[in-house]
Amino acid sequence: MLFPHAIFIYLRENPDMKRFILGALVVLASIQAAPFAFAGEDRTMDEETLKNKIEGWYPTGLPLVNYSSDEGFGYGLRGYIYYNGEKGDPYYNVAPYFLQLYAQFFQSTNGVQYHELNADMPYFMGTKFRIMTALVYDKNLNANYFGLGAKNATRSLTDVAGKTYDSYSGFLDYVDDNPEYAKWYNYTITRPKFWFSLFRRLPADFQVMAGVEFKKVSIDPWGGRKFDGDEQAQTMLERDRNIVPGYDGGWTNYARFGAGYDTRDYEPDPNRGVYVDYCFEVSTPALGSEYTFNKNTAGARAYFNPFRPLVLAFRAGYTTASGDIPFYEENWFGFALSRKNGLGGNWTLRGYKADRFVGRTMTVANAEVRWKFANISGGGQSFDFKLVGFADTGGVYDKAADPFTDPRFTDYHSSFGGGFVVAWNLATIIHFYAGFSREDMGIFINFEHVI
Numbered sequence: 001m002l003f004p005h006a007i008f009i010y011l012r013e014n015p016d017m018k019r020f021i022l023g024a025l026v027v028l029a030s031i032q033a034a035p036f037a038f039a040g041e042d043r044t045m046d047e048e049t050l051k052n053k054i055e056g057w058y059p060t061g062l063p064l065v066n067y068s069s070d071e072g073f074g075y076g077l078r079g080y081i082y083y084n085g086e087k088g089d090p091y092y093n094v095a096p097y098f099l100q101l102y103a104q105f106f107q108s109t110n111g112v113q114y115h116e117l118n119a120d121m122p123y124f125m126g127t128k129f130r131i132m133t134a135l136v137y138d139k140n141l142n143a144n145y146f147g148l149g150a151k152n153a154t155r156s157l158t159d160v161a162g163k164t165y166d167s168y169s170g171f172l173d174y175v176d177d178n179p180e181y182a183k184w185y186n187y188t189i190t191r192p193k194f195w196f197s198l199f200r201r202l203p204a205d206f207q208v209m210a211g212v213e214f215k216k217v218s219i220d221p222w223g224g225r226k227f228d229g230d231e232q233a234q235t236m237l238e239r240d241r242n243i244v245p246g247y248d249g250g251w252t253n254y255a256r257f258g259a260g261y262d263t264r265d266y267e268p269d270p271n272r273g274v275y276v277d278y279c280f281e282v283s284t285p286a287l288g289s290e291y292t293f294n295k296n297t298a299g300a301r302a303y304f305n306p307f308r309p310l311v312l313a314f315r316a317g318y319t320t321a322s323g324d325i326p327f328y329e330e331n332w333f334g335f336a337l338s339r340k341n342g343l344g345g346n347w348t349l350r351g352y353k354a355d356r357f358v359g360r361t362m363t364v365a366n367a368e369v370r371w372k373f374a375n376i377s378g379g380g381q382s383f384d385f386k387l388v389g390f391a392d393t394g395g396v397y398d399k400a401a402d403p404f405t406d407p408r409f410t411d412y413h414s415s416f417g418g419g420f421v422v423a424w425n426l427a428t429i430i431h432f433y434a435g436f437s438r439e440d441m442g443i444f445i446n447f448e449h450v451i
Contacts (some may be wrong), residue, residue, distance in 0.1 A: 010344070015178070039448040041353050042095040042128075042201065043273070049266050051427060052382055060428045066445045070144065070354045073109030078447070079103055080428060091123040094113075096267045096427055098123060098376060109274050111141025111188075117385070123201075130199035138193065144344075145237040146224070148244065149328060151397035153357040154411050157439070160184060160233070168353065168440040179230040184224035187237045190218040197256065205263050209279075209336050211256040212287070217249040217328060232352045246326020250290035254283035260337030264303065268427045269384075269449065271305040278365060279336040283323075293323030296400075297334040301451055311370040313451040320400040331358040338368045343394040343413065346444040348437025350392055351415025359396035363403050366392045366451050370421065384423040391416045412448075413437070421449070 045053070047451045059081050066074030083099040085092050100120040107113045118134040146152070156164040157171045160181055165171040177184050197211030222232045241247045258279035264270040279293040297319040304312040333340045333348070342348030342357030348364050367390065373384040393414040397403055417435035424430065433444045 005318075015233065029415070030328065042091070042094040043205065043263060043265065046265055046271070047405045049096060049426065050093055052377075054084055054380065054425055055086050056080075057081065058392050058425065059382070060234055060424055064104070066106075066108065070110065070142075071112045074108035074445075076104065076106035078106070082425075082427060085105040090126050094131075095122045098231055100427065111139075113137065113139040119425040127257075128202070131197070132199070132211075133196040134194070136193050136195075136417060139188075141188050142183070143189045143328075144185055144353055145187055145235075145240075145327070146185055146356055146358070147236065147240070148330060148352075149359050150398045150402070150411070153359060153413075154449050166439065179228065180233045182227055182230070182357040183225075183232045184235055186222055187235060188220040188222070190220075191215045191252075191328075207262060209256070209258040209260070212253070213251045213256070214288070215251075217246075217252050217326070218245060219249040219328075244327045245324050246291065246328055249326075250330075252283065252326060252329060253287040254281045254293075254295075256281050256334070256336075260336050264301075266426070268429055269423050270303040271311050272303050274303070275301040275337075277336040279334050281331075281334050283325075290323060291326055291329075293321055293322050293325035293329070295319065295321045295325065295329070295332075295334050297336075299333070299335045309372045311368075311372075312414045313366075313368040313370065313449070315364070315366045315451040317364040318362075318403065322360070322400075325360070327358070330360060331355045333362070333364065336381055343396065345442070346433070346446055347414050347450055348392065349394055349413060349437070350390065350417055350433055350442050350444065350450070351437030352435075352440055356415055356439075357394065361397040361400055361402060362394060363397075364392070364394040366390065368449075368451050382425055384426075386421045386422055386423070387418070388431070389416075389418040390433070392435070394396075415442075 005397050010415050034358040045191060059079065061077070061079035064074060064076040064078055080100065080102045082097045091167065096176045098121065102118050104114070104116045106115065115137045116134055121131045124131050126149045147414065156166060157168060159171065159174050165174065191420045193213060193215030195208055195213040199207050199209040201207045221235055221238045223238045225232050237244065256279055258277060260275065260277035262275045264273035283289045283293045285292065299315065299317040301313070301315045317333050317335070319389055321330060331341050333342055340347040341355060342364055343358065343362055344352035345354030349356065369389045371387045372384055373387055376383045392414050394408050395403065395408065395412045415437040419431065422430045429448050431446055431449065435442045
C-alpha cells in the first residue's frame with residue numbers, strides 16, 4: 001500500500017500535476033466511453049505509395065556498419081519483421097504498417113553497446129490505438145560531458161589548464177602530448193531500460209499519448225582508470241561532481257503525457273504534411289525514481305513537395321526542465337513520438353560531437369532538401385535513393401522563457417552538410433550523413449530520417 005500512498009502525497013503537494021493527470025484521465029476516459037460528436041477520416045497515402053506497399057508479412061534486415069567521431073566504427077545486425085495487412089483491411093491505406101518488430105545487436109570500437117528489441121503497432125488490432133515499446137541495453141564507455149548551461153555553451157573547448165581550442169582536432173593535438181587527459185571530456189554510462197507508450201488517434205488528425213520509461217543508470221568516471229596504458233587524470237565530470245546533479249546515477253523513471261497533430265502522408269518517409277507535438281514528462285519517487293523533475297518538450301515539422309522528386313523538410317524543437325534533473329537527462333528532447341539527444345550528434349547538430357551543448361532549456365532547428373534520383377525494384381523488393389542537403393542550428397538557455405525574451409541568436413551553434421538516404425520497401429530508412437561545423441565534423445550511418 002506504500003505505492004498508492006506515495007502517489008497521494010505527491011499529488012497533494014503538487015496541485016498542478018494533479019490537475020494535469022486528472023485532465024488527462026478525463027480525456028482518455030471520454031475517448032473510450034463516448035462517441036465523437038464530429039466525424040473525421042485519417043489521411044490516406046498517395047497512389048504511388050499505395051502501389052508500392054507490400055501486402056502481408058515481409059522481412060528486411062542488414063548488417064549494421066557505422067562510423068561516427070563519437071562511436072568509432074560500429075558493427076552489428078538489425079533484423080525487421082513487418083506486417084502490412086491486406087488491401088481490404090481497415091486502415092490499410094492509412095497505416096505505414098500494422099507491425100514493425102526489430103531486434104538489434106550493435107557495438108562499436110569506441111565502446112558503445114546498444115542492443116534492443118522494439119515493437120511498433122499502429123492501429124492495434126483494427127483500432128485507433130498505437131503501441132510502441134522497447135527493451136534496451138545501452139552502454140557507452142565514452143559518453144561526452146562538455147559542461148552544462150548557457151554560459152558554458154558559449155565557451156570554446158578547454159583543457160584542464162584553461163587553454164582554449166577553436167577545433168576538436170586542436171584539442172586532440174593537446175591530448176597527443178598529454179595522454180593522461182585523453183578522457184577529459186568522457187565518462188562511462190550504463191542504462192538498461194524499458195519503455196512503453198500508448199497512442200490514440202482522434203479525428204481531425206489529432207492524437208494523444210501516455211507512457212512510462214524505467215531505467216537504472218550507472219556512472220563510472222575515467223579518472224584513475226587505464227587507457228592505452230596511461231592512467232587517466234581527473235576528468236571534467238569529476239571536477240564538476242559537486243555541482244552536477246545525477247553524478248551517482250540511480251533509478252531514473254518517469255511518466256510521459258503528450259498530444260500531437262499529424263497530417264503527414266507517410267510517416268517513415270513523408271512527402272508533405274505537418275507534425276506538431278507536445279510532451280510532458282514527470283519523474284517522481286512515486287514511480288520508483290530517485291529524482292524529482294519535470295520536462296516539457298514541443299516540436300513542429302513541416303514537409304513540402306513542390307514537384308515529385310523534391311521534398312523540403314523542416315523541424316523546430318524546444319525543451320525545458322525543472323527540478324533536480326540529472327545531467328544525463330538534460331541532454332534530451334522528449335518529443336512525444338521519439339526522444340532525441342542533443343545538442344550535437346546525429347539527431348540535432350550533425351557537425352558537432354554528441355551532447356556538445358547541454359542545458360535545462362534548449363532549442364533546435366533543422367532544414368533538409370531531399371531529391372529522389374533513382375529507384376531499383378525487383379524480386380519483391382524496392383529501393384528508393386535520395387540525395388540530402390541539410391542545415392542545423394540550436395541554442396542553450398538557463399530559463400524556460402529565455403528563448404523568447406532573450407533569444408541571443410549570436411550564441412547559436414550551426415552546422416551543415418549532406419549525404420543520401422535509402423528507403424527500403426518504403427518503411428526502412430537508412431541514412432548516410434556528413435556534417436560540418438566551425439569546430440568539428442561528423443559522419444553518421446543510421447536508421448530513420450532526422451526530420
